[in-house]
Amino acid sequence: MNIYFSDFFEVTPEAIDDYGAFNISLINDLPLFIDPFLLFGNASSEYQDLHKSILKYLTFLKQKADAGITKFAQVRSWYLFPEIKQNWFGYSRIGNGGSGLGRKFGEAFSQSITWVFSDLGKEVVTQTSHLEKAALFEIGVGKDNISDFTTNLIKDYLLTYTEKFALEFIDPKKLRKVTVSKVYFDYELERWMPKTFTLPYIFSDYIILTPKNILTKDENWINANDLRGDFTSICDGIPNEQLRHEISNYFQRQLPAPEKNKNNTQKEITEAVQETIKKYPEVIEWFIKKKEENKVGAKNVSEEKVEEVAAFVKNIQEFVALLVSLTNFYDIKPKGSYDEALQRIAFLKDVIENNDGYRLFYLDGNPIKREEDLQIIYRLTWFATEYDVNREVNNGRGPVDYAVSRGGKDKTLIEFKLASNSKLKQNLAKQVEIYEKANNTKNSIKVILHFDATERKKVIDILKELKLEGDKNIILIDASRKISASNVK
Incomplete structure (x- = not known):
């Protein structure tokens, strides 16, 4: 079954690993992103550049911005970028689509860059x-914006990096010359320019590989949560x-x-910290200085x-x-769609409960804690089907996890919890009913994963209270640790 880059392009995972790249899934985005601090923190001249x-x-x-931006066309040209979906990283639970850097980001950043980076090039406290830093102020710029912006600013490097690997390891029949827009910035013309590369090509699009050592998960090394969480120690360090x-x-x-x-x-406490930072933004400089002094920590967290x-x-x-x-x-x-969904869930349940499949839901011996991970797992296993498997976004009532459909009349909604x-009780009581109405379907399935007897009892009690016990459309899967099937005699 083809899931990963190595599968589709018939190269060994070892070749990708030795090259230093991450072996991405070409079924669904994985929750990694580029942290620009890892460029700063790496001693290589390439990353420093x-x-x-x-x-x-x-x-x-x-x-x-200092001179004054008078037209939105300038913002569009210099700040707005489509999401680089070809690297297959990000926050999408279906496929590799995302929102990119749009008007809201462009206006927020362009209107605040003058004071956010008031000491740009003449730093006193920090090394650089x-x-x-833009994501540490409440200006509408988030960590996903920072990663997307970074990826666009180093796109030329990433495409060259991918092309080099492709020409050495991939069958030329699986490559294509592609002209990519907005690859490098011409400072004389003051515009982003296209460039042509020979790249891996599949699903009517090219693919971008990314070095593992500039990737991270959850948070950038310089992030607002650490700023708030370490506020007292940061202030204590101000000389x-x-x-x-x-x-x-x-x-x-x-x-x-x-x-x-x-x-x-x-x-x-958090609100007090935020108000204090607004009054004394110098705190941010000392926070960044503290982060700069721990490059090894950034590298170790990234690797982990x-x-x-x-x-x-x-x-x-x-x-x-x-x-x-x-x-x-x-x-x-x-x-x-309903029958296929039920059958596939039944197979998942059997493998998880009876054939060591439960191991999928543990990392370093600990059960997964986020439903987002559960949903990504579902998408990465649910392929090779005649049905569309999509995450519903604009149905008027909020997103369901998945809609399995073929045409407008045959649709089944699937929720993983x-x-x-x-909020499980609340979700069971209201959510599916609302989604069914919004999506014009009567078919819906709830799948609930539990990791121990206490969690199972909680679910059973809720189902009894809601008079849903025995409902064939609510499926419980036991993902608790078990004696390996291979050891059962």
């Missing part, structure tokens, strides 16, 4: 500037005693008086996160192999 090129472009943008006292005093005054014998809530996703990938490969060898999962002759979900 890439980081400098990002700062050069930021300098250009700031100069234009960092693009991630100016008067400034340190003023910041501490202002922070304390932002905290509301707690109830008797109680401490301030985390929400109250990438290995975690690599283990996730390996688990899925083994799980698909089990489905192929033990079931007819990929050979179902469908009578309708972890038993640990604190």
Whole structure:
């Protein structure tokens, strides 16, 4: 079964690994992204040059903003980019589609770049500037924007990196010359220019490979959560005693008086931190300095996160192999979307509960905690079907996990939930009914994964209370650890 780049392009995973690239899935995005700090933190001249090129472009943008941007056409030309879906990274739960860097991002960044990067090129506290700084202010720029912007700014490098691998390892029949838009910036013409590459080509599109050592998961090294979480220690590290006292005093005054014998809530503390940072943005400089001084930590966290996703990938490969060898999962002759969905879920349940498939749902011995991971797993195993398997986005009532359909009349909705979900009862009571109405279908299935007896009891009790016990459209899957099937005699 073809799932990964190595499968489709008939190269060994070892060749990709030795090259330093990540072996991406070509079925669904994986939850990794480029962290620009890893360019700064790497000693290689190649990565240092890439980081400098990002700062050069930021300098250009700031100069234009300082002079005054009067037309949206300028924002469109310099700030707006389509999502680079060809690297198959990001936050999409279906395929590799995303939103890219649109008008909202462009306007937010262009209107704030002058003061966010007021010391660009003349830093006093930090070693240099960092693009991630934009996500530390409440200006409408998030971590996904930072990653997308970085990917676009180093697109020439990524395409060249991919082309080099492709020409050496991939059958020329699987390659194509492609002219890619917005590859490099011409500072004389002040516009982004196209460039032609010979690249791996499949599904009517080219593919981009990415070096593993610039990837991470969950958060950039410089991120707002750490800024808030480490606020006290950051302030304690400011050498100016008067400034340190003023910041501490202002922070304390932002905290509301707690109830008797109680401490301030985390929400109250977070809001006080945010107000203090608005008043004293110097805190951000000292936070970034602290991050700069721990390049090794950034590298170690990145490696750990990438290995975690690599283990996730390996688990899925083994799980698909089990489905192929033990079931007819990929050979179902469908009578309708509902029947196919039920059959495939039944096969999943059997392999998970009775044939060691439960291992898929554990990383480093711990069960997965995010339903997003469960949904990605589902998509990475649910292919080779005549039906469309899509995530519904604009149905008027919010997204379901998946809609399996063929045409407008044959549609089945599928929801995946972890038993640990604190809103499971609420979801079971209302969610499917609402989604059925919004999607004009009566067919819907709920799949609930539990990891121990306590979680199972919780689900059973909820089903009894809602009078849903025995409902054939609510399927429980036991993903608790079991004695290996190979060891059962």
